[in-house]
Amino acid sequence: MTPADLSRTVLHAVRRAVDENALRASVPARVRVERARPGGSGDYACAVALQLAGDAGLPALEVARILRERVAAEPGIGRVEITGPGFLSFTLDAPAAGDRAVLDAVREQGSAYGHGDALRGEEIRLHHAPEVRAAVTADAVRRLLAAQGARVGVGCEGGGDLEWGRLGVTADPHETPPGPFATTIRPVPAHATAAELLERLGADATRWGLLRPASHDRAPLGDELLVQGEANPLFRVRYAHARTRALTRDAAALGFTAESDAAPVPYESPARPLLDLLADHPGVLLAAARHRAPDRVARQLEAVAHAFFDFHDSGSPLPSGDEKPSAAHRSRLALAEAAGTVLAGGLSLLGISAPEHL
Template sequence: MTPVELSRTVLRAVRCAVEQGELSVTVPERVVVSEPGGGGCGDYATNVALQLAGPAGRAPRQVAEILRAHLVRAEGVRDVVVTGPGFLNISLEEQSDLVVGLVRDIRERGGVYGCGDALAGQVVVLRVPYEARAEVVADAVVRIVATQGGRAEVQHGEPVNLRPVPAPEDPAPLGADAAQWALLHPAAHDRPRITADHLVQRESNPLFRVRYAHARVRALTRNAGRLGFGAEPGPLAVQAEVRELLTALADHPRILTAAATHRAPDRLARHLVTVADAVLPLLPSVLPRGEEKPSAAHRARLALAEAAGTVLAGGLSLLGIDAPEHL
């Protein structure tokens, strides 16, 4: 069960409690689940009971106990513990299944992983000024809106509805990819930096980290082939670094939807940095070392790394940036 799926499971528990007359509240559109904080336990935690307590006219712990009764019966949930003023701490069934399911989904869907129908049938009109950054942002929004089943049309004229803060100078000297990143990575209300920092080949440069992570994954696939093995989704111990990467990959569909509905390619750009930063610590353990023979764990780690590479390549493409095989 991915974090997104768990969020839906919690929502179903709220809906069941409302339908059975145990709670009198409006079912929220979404529920946030995250790693347990201090004093928490289990795999994930949510404060939904605290959010609903006021509207329900009940103490948070009472709401939590009502929701707990529904959650413990949900498929994939092993146990639920109420802690503090009313936090729900959820333990899932074997977490290694999450790796297999998510990686297989990404491998099967490839570049369309994360695409949905949130804007199906909608025509989004983007009215932009004659300005370089506005044109670049609009171009990216057209591609991102298409991932959600919509169609975006770019027009010039008043009233303008997409006006990011203009670049202070011409970004063209940075080159195509760095210029795109310089204009798309900042939020629309932030002034972009047109500096040589975007060309620096080191960790301080977010664009470099994203493209480097993708290139490293592709190199690992080539080297694994030379060693006689390939990627194969399989169970992995869900340690901190694996959990962080799984969370980032599972969150990709939500990020794409948000970027499309809010006309905000910067959200996708920042998410790609999150994915890159999550996959890089995993890469040193993908290939066998010394006399070590390739094992099922190596194949599973390679499959997980390739899933991250798929998300990075797809995201960069939507931003109009090349995803290099070598770097």
Template sequence: MTPADLSLTVLHAVRRAVDDGALRVDVPPVVKVERARPGGVGEYASNIALTLARPAGRTALDVAGILRERLRDAPGLRGVEITGPGFLNFTLRREAGAELVRAIREAGSAYGSSTALAGTAPVRFAGPGDLARPGGLGEQSDVGEPSDLSGPGAPAGTARTARTARTARTLRPADLTESRALIVTATVVRLLRGQGADAGFGGDERVHVRPGEYRPEVLGVDAARWALLRPAPQDRPLDGAPLLVQHERNPLFRVRYAHSRVRRLLANAARLGFGPAYETPVDAPELLGLLGDHPRVLLAAARHRAPDRVARHLEATADALLAFQHTVLPLGDEKPSAAHRSRLALAEAAGTVLAGGLSVLGISAPDRI
């Protein structure tokens, strides 16, 4: 069970409680589920009972008890506990790891996409004269269709066609490669598309970012994009020089290196005569949790127009994978076993998530570094 599945399961419990007459509230469109905080109970938690308590005219503990009764036998849940003033805490069944790995393998790089934001208003570009203005974007520019930005082989922030802008000047392709605003907007369009939104141009929304220059000719495409996308929109772009250093202090290097390590693990396992197959539970709660959170992170990044959330999540996933990788292959005279095949399957799933996340940001995921 992924966090998205758990969110739906809790939402269905709320709906059943309303249908049964146990709760008199409007069913919310979504239930927020988060990783349990350190010292908490279980693996995930939700404050849905506290949210519904006032409109239901009940205490949060009463609402939590009503929902727990409807969650006891939910597939994928091993336990549901109530803590504090009415938080619901969830412990997943051990086979949840197999379900998660299977879901990632089946979806591939599309893992995490959904239709949650279908119908969201389009995002728009600014006129090039407004791009240097701190903190925001100005009037919309008519720069072509969304496919001009994110078609196969097109760099993020670069349009293959450009028409006359409302600023009474013609945009050249070069104008569309030098602004952080355009890089962020292009990435947001890809995020929204992954979430099922009808993302395009011509709407009223503007993505507000601090200005920054896109310098692929100096840093290379990958480092240039990371420098603009990794900071939060209101923060300054990163200094590009440290992003070119192949060292663990460089987060971009760690993310791409973690993906390349997965490719080497798969190749080395093949030479040893085995491949990935999740056959037995793997004790890697941090990595499993991060992979399960990937759909939620993509949705939040699209909803809040914040690609930096994806970058931070990729860093955490890469760090967890690099700490886990040493357990994957047999050591010494050890023979490959179901445990090794399962760990390899989990590592492969992590590599898929890293590659998919980097792709959203318009950054490559090399097989070898």
């Protein structure tokens, strides 16, 4: 919970108290919360009870007691104390165990988060048409299946193209035609050669352009794949990853690191969609492998990038001005780092690089 989140929570409690006729006072436009001073109690403090006391016709301590009852029940609040003449002091709660477990799993497993052994023991043979989109799709499917523990062989139905190697394709173009138990990869053709696409787009944009659409859809392969702006999903995904890495570097320069159990990320906050996407990531990877559908991974990465930017825009993991790094900053940094790890791992499964600087 950021100071802005806490401010909104306290303001909501004031409105409830007024609506319930527990307080007869004008609701302020905003409520200011500050970091607790050295030697003080809790993580944050607020003087709103003193501010409202005169208007309410009540002692500040009584106003503080009325507000404490309503704030203490809010998600993310661990303890609320009344100090001095009527200050409210807030100790933030720890994140839910499930959220903390997701962040810890991402940190421990790194780019392999979401990999598993659901397909261990299965031997799968893939064959693809002698065409660049089919070759790249088969290669991505191979990566997804191998990440779930399967043993995978890939072959081409006809003569291959030496330029495929520059796209990371490792299929043997001389392998025999598919047998009765092989899976044939045959998406809508790209209607361009690997050399043409590489010269115009480069390897990363080519692979994204070929893999992002479902295999039954035509692959748009225009110059929009090279645009460095929000309209280009590939740029947005890679920029989100680069931004998470920049946050880690900037935090290190400020002398603090991430901690997944440092402070809460409440359900209704902008962090929730991002946390849910990270929790769902292993299931998305397994489904993409089972359905031979790398486009599902691309769409998942787009969703993670979008949720990350919403989360980041709601409150940076970095302190501003003279503000000192708090538990909330460490918690938010942990979530940002987890998002970056998932983005890098997903891009790797698609055979696409994840630069730390863009």
